[in-house]
Each structure stands twice: as C-alpha cells, then as structure tokens.
Amino acid sequence: NAGVTQTPKFQVLKTGQSMTLQCAQDMNHNSMYWYRQDPGMGLRLIYYSASEGTTDKGEVPNGYNVSRLNKREFSLRLESAAPSQTSVYFCATYRDPSGTEAFFGQGTRLTVV
C-alpha cells in the first residue's frame, strides 16, 4: 500500500547547495501538491500541479522550482538552499473532481546549515 512516497526522509544541506525532493504516487490521481510545515505557521502550499504537464505557484514559491515528470511523479527542487528553507516538506495528492480525499506522504525533514 505505497500511496504517496517521498524521498529522501531526512536531508542536511549546506547553505547554497541544491537538491531535489522526490514524490511519487500510485493512486492514479491528477493533482499533486508540495507543502512545507513550520512550527507556528502550519502547512503552507509551495507549488501544485493540477494535471500532468501543468504547474502553478502556491502561497510560498520563492526559492523553489517544480517538475511534473509524468502523472505519477512531482519533484521539488531547491536551487540554492537557505537556512529559511529548513522545514518539513510534504507531498500530497488527490483526484479531481474536487470532492475527493487528500493523501499525504510521510514527509522529508530538511535542515539547511
């Protein structure tokens, strides 16, 4: 029962380094989302993809890029990591139309030093 799989689970980066967070879903859902979760701030949307081949900015997109590689995979890239990007990152998915349940991955805990 894979559902939504995120890799890696943990990562430590130095300021200025780059990395890509991977997300894959086996639920045949159209929509995929990247959130970050910070203490006191709750979950905030970074980017989303309503369908294969489309991506759009969310609430906090600065410093990030995304790629919807195919229907299954949606990656989040940090080109030049900053300490402010230390956070827990979650990938989520749900099928459209919009009445369906959202499912989340287990998260990637990223520390930028």
Add this chain to the structure above:
Amino acid sequence: KQEVTQIPAALSVPEGENLVLNCSFTDSAIYNLQWFRQDPGKGLTSLLLIQSSQREQTSGRLNASLDKSSGRSTLYIAASQPGDSATYLCAVRPTGANSKLTFGKGITLSVRP
C-alpha cells in the same frame, strides 16, 4: 481568502473522557472538509472526509460534523485513550477549479493515563 482556525492550540485530558475538537472557517463555499491526524515526526493521516452536502461522518470512536452555514466543524472523540495523543488538523477545500486545501494550525491533544 479562506481562513481556518483551530482553538485551542493544545489540549490535555484524562483517559476515558469524551472530547470535542473545534474547527472554524470563514468562507462557506467549500467542496469538503477533512480531518487529519499527525503523530510527532510523521505525515498526515486522513481520519474523516465530509462532503459539503453531508452533516456528519463516523469512523469508530470518531465522529465529525459539519455546519457549512456557520462555518464550523467538530471532531468528537469518544472514550479517549493515550494512543489518541497527536495533533489533529482540519482542512477545507474551497469550491472552484483547481482549488487547494486550506489548513488550520492544528490542535495538539494529550490524553493522560
């Protein structure tokens, strides 16, 4: 802009108590409302999904209600157990194409043995 509020931020109760967690939202134009559970260091697990046309949903000891006109939802937990200790988040999905979940900041529940 949709805003979701969960008060209080933390709650501590003795084992066996029945309890209610509250969630309020500002815009009643929603497709659905979803309750999640998050254990420390883990991802979000979906508990209950209530469609906008529904009044409540039940799963085991959990019952979630929705009053769309007043912008409120409650999660009722019967006979609480220490294993129920976690953070509970509610999220609403507004109507409209490509709408995204808007989250509350969560209520951290501690059930004392």
